[in-house]
Amino acid sequence: MTDVGGIGAEQLRSYIERIERLEEEKAAMTADIREVYAEAKGNGFDVKIMRQVVRLRKLDSADREEQEELLDLYKRALGLAV
Amino acid sequence: MTDVGGIGAEQLRSYIERIERLEEEKAAMTADIREVYAEAKGNGFDVKIMRQVVRLRKLDSADREEQEELLDLYKRALGLAV
Numbered sequence: 724m725t726d727v728g729g730i731g732a733e734q735l736r737s738y739i740e741r742i743e744r745l746e747e748e749k750a751a752m753t754a755d756i757r758e759v760y761a762e763a764k765g766n767g768f769d770v771k772i773m774r775q776v777v778r779l780r781k782l783d784s785a786d787r788e789e790q791e792e793l794l795d796l797y798k799r800a801l802g803l804a805v
Numbered sequence: 806m807t808d809v810g811g812i813g814a815e816q817l818r819s820y821i822e823r824i825e826r827l828e829e830e831k832a833a834m835t836a837d838i839r840e841v842y843a844e845a846k847g848n849g850f851d852v853k854i855m856r857q858v859v860r861l862r863k864l865d866s867a868d869r870e871e872q873e874e875l876l877d878l879y880k881r882a883l884g885l886a887v
Contacts (some may be wrong), residue, residue, distance in 0.1 A: 730850075731848075734848065735845075735850060735855075738841055738842075738844070738845040738850065738855065739855065739858060739859060739862070741841050742838055742841050742842070742855070742859055743859065743862070745834050745837050745838045745841065746834075746838065746859070748834050749831055749834035749835065749838070752827050752828075752830050752831035752834060753831065755827050756824055756827045756828065756831070759820055759823050759824050759827065760820075760824070762820070763817075763820040766813075766816065768812075768817060768820065773817075773820065773821065773824070776821060777821060777824055777825065777828070780821070780825070
């Protein structure tokens with residue numbers, strides 16, 4: 724094994740390259756997500772609201788209800804209530 | 806097509822589900838990356854320095870040199886130079 728300054732250079736290179744490959748795949752996912760949103764936008768959907776929906780669907784119904792109550796409370800506190 | 810309040814509900818659901826699948830795959834990549842770093846750490850490598858190396862390898866050598874010169878300049882300006 725190539726040893727540079729007491730470090731296993733090949734082992735390090737292997738880790739770094741694995742990370743880079745995974746980062747690339749992750750970046751591709753990010754691009755794909757952006758594309759789906761763009762396609763939805765092209766079909767008349769609002770991207771910001773879709774992002775909110777995605778976030779809400781991650782919560783269970785109790786958490787969703789709690790967040791909605793808190794948001795409502797904060798809105799009323801700041802005079803944003805409809 | 807199911808129409809809810811003038812919106813194509815099934816089309817919206819399809820977009821949201823595509824996004825959710827991609828978000829899941831992206832989260833899996835993030836977890837995989839974290840695992841590689843953890844494995845490297847277990848073998849004695851410093852994760853923070855590895856992250857710096859990953860960032861540096863994204864730059865071409867001119868950008869890398871420029872960043873290193875700037876960092877050196879800022880360090881000297883703040884008395885951090887070795």
